[in-house]
Amino acid sequence: MITTMLLFTRFAEPLGEIHLKDGAFVQAAFTARGEQVFGTVLNDWQVHGIPVFRHPASHVATHTDSDGFTLHRVQPRDAGFGDALQEWCSQHTITVVVLSSRLHLECWQKLLRMPILAADRLAMLVVIARASADDLIAWQQFLSDPSFVPRNAPHAIARQSS
Secondary structure (H helix, E strand, O other): OEEEEEEEOOOOOEEEEEEEEOOEEEEEEEOHHHHHHHHHHHHHHHHHOEEEEEOOHHHHHHOOOOOOOEEEEEOOOOOOHHHHHHHHHHHOOOEEEEEOOHHHHHHHHHHHOOOOOHHHHHHHHHHHHOOOHHHHHHHHHHHHOOOOOOOOOHHHHHHHHO
């Protein structure tokens, strides 16, 4: 299964997207800001793997949390790379939104064309990413409706003030 992971700063600024197949890395595309964040680490991950901390099974069974973590590296070609990336992003205050279908991606493309604030776009995207199949179809129809103009869109605000 092909999955797209969209990456954002904690201020909803887009960083880029990473494509996975069955959890393994396929390709990445970054914004200029995303290049600053991921450029060198992605190269390191391709050579050494993405670092993640794991509890050894013996510590998990006894529920100890002191010095029980070990560092593992997950290779990009491994099926666990997507999970490791989500963990790394969480540790670095990067928001990850996972899109797993063509309809999700189509809704994202429509959201990108909307003149709304980045935070509002991200909030809508999170709802869309978690939507059921029926709700996703409704979102797609809603975003395709030419009569829909968000209230906070710059051109809608200009119209209201005239």
